[in-house]
Amino acid sequence: MTALRLLQRMKRDWMHTGRRPSGLCGAALLVAARMHDFRRTVKEVISVVKVCESTLRKRLTEFEDTPTSQLTIDEFMKIDLEEECDPPSYTAGQRKLRMKQLEQVLSKKLEEVEGEISSYQDAIEIELENSRPKAKGGLAREPPSARPPHVKAPVPPIGGLSSGMAALNVAEEEASPCAPRRGWP
Secondary structure (H helix, E strand, C coil): CHHHHHHHHHCCCCCCCCCCCHHHHHHHHHHHHHHCCCCCCCCHHHHHHHHHHHHHHHHHHHCCHHHHCCCCCHHHHHHHCCCCCCCCCHHHHHHHHHHHHHHHHHHHHHHHHHHHHHHHHHHHCHHHHHHHCCCCCCCCCCCCHHCCCCCCCCCCHHHHHHHHHHHHHHHHHHCCCCCCCCCCC
């Protein structure tokens, strides 16, 4: 009787539309057996109703989404729910629609946050550029974009003019593509 009652409820919840009856019967048999403490495995039910295991699992998950599945055994036997559920294909379509809408909302928020982050990054870089000390005099460092990529920046003098000139000569030798490499025979 419990399996028949489950099938009636599945019909009221539109689970039978577009489905073969054997899948619904298998799900109802398995649920009814477990409600009355009969130890039946999924494989035993599959061998009786001749459906695939994945079909049986799908029917069980569809039944799980109905309000009837939330009732206790006593409530299921005593209470007859008047409301109907939407068909499983309709609820799946609604779920996909909600997911698309949520993705659109999240992508808009992500774009806003990325724009805000880039504006903060620009402000930070401008502030860092303004807070750097400015070089003065003839040995002021030129911006890196004004130099060719293979020329290194000149080293400022440390111990007077002669050591500064020696440092410049070393930098020029290292930057020259034809200069002999040190440490090679």
